[in-house]
Amino acid sequence: GIQVEQSPPDLILQEGANSTLRCNFSDSVNNLQWFHQNPWGQLINLFYIPSGTKQNGRLSATTVATERYSLLYISSSQTTDSGVYFCAGPSGGGADGLTFGKGTHLIIQP
Amino acid sequence: NAGVMQNPRHLVRRRGQEARLRCSPMKGHSHVYWYRQLPEEGLKFMVYLQKENIIDESGMPKERFSAEFPKEGPSILRIQQVVRGDSAAYFCASSPAAGSYEQYFGPGTRLTVT
Numbered sequence: 128g129i130q131v132e133q134s135p136p137d138l139i140l141q142e143g144a145n146s147t148l149r150c151n152f153s154d155s156v157n158n159l160q161w162f163h164q165n166p167w168g169q170l171i172n173l174f175y176i177p178s179g180t181k182q183n184g185r186l187s188a189t190t191v192a193t194e195r196y197s198l199l200y201i202s203s204s205q206t207t208d209s210g211v212y213f214c215a216g217p218s219g220g221g222a223d224g225l226t227f228g229k230g231t232h233l234i235i236q237p
Numbered sequence: 238n239a240g241v242m243q244n245p246r247h248l249v250r251r252r253g254q255e256a257r258l259r260c261s262p263m264k265g266h267s268h269v270y271w272y273r274q275l276p277e278e279g280l281k282f283m284v285y286l287q288k289e290n291i292i293d294e295s296g297m298p299k300e301r302f303s304a305e306f307p308k309e310g311p312s313i314l315r316i317q318q319v320v321r322g323d324s325a326a327y328f329c330a331s332s333p334a335a336g337s338y339e340q341y342f343g344p345g346t347r348l349t350v351t
Contacts, residue, residue: 157336158339160339168347170342172339172341175339213280215280218282223285223335224272224283224285225270225282229279230279
């Protein structure tokens, strides 16, 4: 099945900073999602982005499918952005379940 | 439009008891997926169901775990004779169709086995 690797594993920033999170995948994908798991454990859908660029407020994402990577940009970070950010792609082989990366643990300090 | 609903949100069971986790998909969605988040392993796919059918259970443990999605009512993930290693967060997701569609996740059920 597909392999999903995320970097960096941990990131500590001051409030107001910008950040870029990366997701590499081992095979072509037709479904790529970004999630934020908040400190209470809830998984929040951020982007469904198999290709191209999308923006939602201070967050944006870009997937370059031909080069098998996706980037999540967070601008003007706020403490509420803290948590773990996951990317996930299809498991492959005709399966519809998602394969998740191990996540980037982001801490925004006031 | 209500999102994916899961209940209970927290469940405590003693070793050997049964755990039943429920998931109601988003309105208009007929595809349900279950995932488990263990502290050491991250989020892992367990099973994919459509109404009255299990499509892919490649991620389900071979024993004690079962899932169903009846014609009426929520999807159920059932764990028999729970052990401490079953303690985890169990997430349900739904999508409107198979294939390249966004999956929307519920808030999860946190199972603690004592």
